[in-house]
Amino acid sequence: MTVRTDPAALAALLEAIRHTLPAVRILADAGDRESYRLDETAYLEAGLPGAVAFPMSTGDVSALLMLASKHRVPVVPRGAGTGLSGGAAGIEGALTVVMTRMDRILEIDRANLCVVTQPGIINADLKAAVAAEGLFYAPDPASYESCSIGGNLGTNAGGLCCVKYGQTRDAVLGLEVVLADGTVLRTGGRNVKDVAGYSLTHLFVGSQGTLGIITEATLRLRPAPGPRATLLVFFDSLEAAGDAVARMTSDGLVPVTLELMDRETIRAVEDWHHLGLDVGAAAMLMVESDALGAGASAELDRAETASLAAGGRSMVRAADVQEADWLRQARRLALRALERQGTVRMEDVGVPRARVPELLRAIERSTAAHGVRCATFGHAGDGNLHPNLIFDRDDPDASALTHVVRDEIFRAALDLGGTVTAEHGIGAARRDWLPIQVGDPAVAVMRSIKDALDPLGILNPGRVLQLPSVAIDPVSRLERAGAGP
Amino acid sequence: MTVRTDPAALAALLEAIRHTLPAVRILADAGDRESYRLDETAYLEAGLPGAVAFPMSTGDVSALLMLASKHRVPVVPRGAGTGLSGGAAGIEGALTVVMTRMDRILEIDRANLCVVTQPGIINADLKAAVAAEGLFYAPDPASYESCSIGGNLGTNAGGLCCVKYGQTRDAVLGLEVVLADGTVLRTGGRNVKDVAGYSLTHLFVGSQGTLGIITEATLRLRPAPGPRATLLVFFDSLEAAGDAVARMTSDGLVPVTLELMDRETIRAVEDWHHLGLDVGAAAMLMVESDALGAGASAELDRAETASLAAGGRSMVRAADVQEADWLRQARRLALRALERQGTVRMEDVGVPRARVPELLRAIERSTAAHGVRCATFGHAGDGNLHPNLIFDRDDPDASALTHVVRDEIFRAALDLGGTVTAEHGIGAARRDWLPIQVGDPAVAVMRSIKDALDPLGILNPGRVLQLPSVAIDPVSRLERAGAGP
Secondary structure, eight states: OOOOOOHHHHHHHHHHHHHHOTTSEEEOSHHHHHTTSOOSOTTSOOOOOSEEEEOOSHHHHHHHHHHHHHHTOOEEEESSSOOSSSTTSOOTTOEEEEOTTOOOEEEEETTTTEEEEOTTSBHHHHHHHHHTTTEEOOOOOTTTTTOBHHHHHHHTOOOTTHHHHOOGGGGEEEEEEEOTTSOEEEEEOSOSOOOSSSOHHHHHTTSTTSSOEEEEEEEEOEEOOOOOEEEEEEESSHHHHHHHHHHHHHTTOOOSEEEEEEHHHHHHHHHHHOOOOOTTOSEEEEEEEOOSTTHHHHHHHHHHHHHHHTTOOEEEEOSSHHHHHHHHHHHHTHHHHHHTTSEEEEOOEEOOGGGHHHHHHHHHHHHHHHTOEEEEEEEGGGTEEEEEEEEOTTSTTHHHHHHHHHHHHHHHHHHTTOBSOSSSOOTTTSGGGHHHHHOHHHHHHHHHHHHHHOTTOOBSTTSSSOOSSTTOOHHHHHHHTTOOO | OOOOOOHHHHHHHHHHHHHHOTTSEEEOSHHHHHTTSOOSOTTSOOOOOSEEEEOOSHHHHHHHHHHHHHHTOOEEEESSSOOSSSTTSOOTTOEEEEOTTOOOEEEEETTTTEEEEOTTSBHHHHHHHHHTTTEEOOOOOTTTTTOBHHHHHHHTOOOTTHHHHOOGGGGEEEEEEEOTTSOEEEEEOSOSOOOSSSOHHHHHTTSTTSSOEEEEEEEEOEEOOOOOEEEEEEESSHHHHHHHHHHHHHTTOOOSEEEEEEHHHHHHHHHHHOOOOOTTOSEEEEEEEOOSTTHHHHHHHHHHHHHHHTTOOEEEEOSSHHHHHHHHHHHHTHHHHHHTTSEEEEOOEEOOGGGHHHHHHHHHHHHHHHTOEEEEEEEGGGTEEEEEEEEOTTSTTHHHHHHHHHHHHHHHHHHTTOBSOSSSOOTTTTGGGHHHHHOHHHHHHHHHHHHHHOTTOOBSTTSSSOOSSTTOOHHHHHHHTTOOO
16 A cells, blocks of 8 residues: 655654654655565565654653644654554655664562553563563563554453463553644553553553554563473374464363474575474374473373374473573574565454364465465464565566465455454455454444544544555545545 | 533433434433442442433444543443442443443354454353353453443453353453444454554453443353252451362362351351251362263362361262252351341452452451451452442441452451452442552553543543542543544
8 A cells, every 4th residue: 555645744743743753753855765675574564654653752742743633744653664554654744653662671560460651662682571570471472572552552462371361451550642743642551450441451451553542551470480481282283283272271281382383494594594393294293282391291191192082193201491492493493494485474363262273274275276386383372373474575576476365365264254364464465354253243344433533534544444445545535525724 | 430521512412322322222300310329339339320311232332432542531430230349330420331232242153263252241141152052251350240341341351250261251262342432343253362562451341431332252161061960168367268268279279169268158148048068167168060971070089089078067069960950058148147237348358369268357357456347258269259248338438448448358358368349340349459459550551541442531530540630520621631533
């Protein structure tokens, strides 16, 4: 999507920002702005921001949005730019607001097991800061060493330990949010239970900057878990791996990680790093426990029993923490191992967890039929798979072909009762599938909420929801709405 | 609150319902309707419904709301009527829609650990049905033997095991909802992870029938836990009990129950049932574990250690399941034991969990200053306390006095960073405190969402949010909005 805005409106906005907020850094040079065109969704086309602003306080964000509303300039909120749905990609001529300078932890509240933080902090830095106090922040997207908490909140990011600890939304107790008109709102607080009014906290999380900009979050912590114990199990078929997952689930086992890799992924990792993976296997499960004391070993014993009953062909179990770190690389290196083989388009489908083997078969069928290479890994314990379509960027037909395959995989996921995005978000990349998945009445309700909270439509227009009319740019839409300056 | 509606509009609505939905039972007789005036919030004044309808299908609910919209008659959605906020209490002359006939379980999906159910089923019946399949539905409000799942969803009900398993919202994967105009909407599904669009599921849960009527829910199940092991610990002071809770929390202990009773509650229960409680104690904690196998005993060992370190004066630990059932009565009988002593006004405040002792002291100060009897119990592990103000209904000043004390307790909870309602809901009883707690900007956002989803304002008007103007009735408001028939 390329939305155009009015250059005169942008110029007037920048003039007003420089006057009102002289300390806020603004990038206006085209070369500088180019770095904010894309997020990590490299296969998407995106617009060049008209300017990039770096607020340092809630007051800055409030003033920026008040001015953007006044001048009717669309705003793209952005964290570290690691998103996989184009949610923070540029809009041609719009103002991108980058939150990375608001990166301070405001308070670690040990007694109430929570942390109050600004959104710009990197996930791994937050984890490290609370770990120094003997505490644990659970959500761990694969990009945790480079993604920001604000981006995690925007997408309701998942990760490897969701199966035990839930997604980002499950870790949020309260927010400070700036609305499109600059109003500052607080939701929730430090209470683990609170039913006063509608759950605005849950609504803002996952709205990808289309309803407001999050400027502060109160996040739930846990006492530090035990060190990770790691088990890899290899299977002769995808169905056997799926059967092992089902047996663990029905046994009540809740490991902290329950990841699956298919044959292509196993081989790509092993070719690159020689970890000793079983390259004859059709699938691998990585099971980890962070239970305290002897609990970890007991959990992996149960995982082994379930895996053997499902026909596991070989296993590797880490003898100690160092060996666990070594084995864990198998999963962590997966994406980079695939990227050595071509351009990777990573998708993010989910299904009710018992249907994972069916989804894997559907992915195989579609990619084989179109002659597209694909390697799949993902969060088997949650029913969330990442098929990675690998193509040659220099092949002029390849991109269109991966799009066809993507649509077939989306259709297969929905036919299995699934979702086109389990943790990456609709963003710009999957907008066309939202009504197909949730239905027109649900989209109409989402649209009415968007219009209620952002009546001028300046917040990340065209993300999550389509623009009101495909052919229109947001500025002329705003003008048609007849809003005064 | 007593809102009046137009009798002619109601008569026309009933005529249309009888014509369109001849099989839907309607109560029109004043004596019959009287049973639907109140929920369990007995101290509130409430209106007499103009009629009561009992739909049997989603189609019935859709047609009822379409007709109610056409005739501009307010609708009060109601489950089993056990609410403690007046959320399902009658509105004078309005249509109460009772969901108890839609009480079928549609599917128990073992492989995906979920159940699809209609909302009218009683919580305990749902628990029993899934337990017969070796599965567990966690949310357990104290009224679980009589409350309905639909009511639980409406209030995001809590209960005793929230500390381990979360509230009702945490157990919801998907919903079918009928909007004010009769549109049928589906949200979510059977996926544990799904970030497609805004989280409407989370928004509808806890909205107390003001945004739509839930007609079906897909709820998360777990494999059956172990039998409950139960420990009672008695303390010389409220602070010591609070310290024990803090020690358990920081030790990473997550018992399935972590309940507190104060001196007044201990004595009321012991006077009535002679369980052998330590009536010399200032506070009691009930700690339960449902860990599998030897895990339960190990958890209670850790709870004992924490309690002794905090100065626990005596303990009783159940030797077996029968003794655990016996001890568990201490908490289950608490409310009825207090009701033997007078009319009980139960409140529902919450604070960040480390501040429970401060809140208990504030409750003591306020009730002592006004000479109001109070007994407090609640969910210490969540920071959620239920102060029960006990008064003589025949004393003409007593009700007003309890209201003054309530306001002081609310103020104390908010001063501690807490909430005026942790699990019972704003409903009609606590509307005046919503803006004080969440602030005018948050209320304005809630109002804009309400107006977007229910533009005529027919769904449970005046609950959660105030009516747009206090002096106005919803019918004339609707007329002013100029909506055509």
